[in-house]
Amino acid sequence: xxxxxxxxxxxxxxxTMSAVEGATNVVVGFALATxxxxxxxxxxxxxVTNNLILGCTFAVVxxxxxxxxxxxxxxxxxxxLSAEGGGG
Numbered sequence: 251x252x253x254x255x256x257x258x259x260x261x262x263x264x265x266t267m268s269a270v271e272g273a274t275n276v277v278v279g280f281a282l283a284t285x286x287x288x289x290x291x292x293x294x295x296x297x298v299t300n301n302l303i304l305g306c307t308f309a310v311v312x313x314x315x316x317x318x319x320x321x322x323x324x325x326x327x328x329x330x331l332s333a334e335g336g337g338g
Contacts, residue, residue: 263324272316276309 263271285305289296296304 262328263320265321268317268320268324269313271320272313275316276313279312280305280309 285296285301289301
């Protein structure tokens with residue numbers, strides 16, 4: 251494996267940064283407060299409490315999904331780089 255291949259594999263995203271990325275995505279979603287604007291446009295009357303509960307539920311699912319997919323794609327990228335370097 252060349253020095254360039256080793257460096258590329260070493261530059262992969264850490265689990266911590268994957269979690270930070272997922273959390274940032276959720277925070278931005280809350281900042282946009284999509285539910286608070288879209289629900290009334292659709293004629294859905296939801297209390298603030300229920301809106302927050304629903305938002306938190308969506309947030310947790312979104313963070314888990316984002317983290318899992320990020321780690322999956324990172325593993326596929328590293329595997330691909332390893333296969334390219336080890337096949338020659």
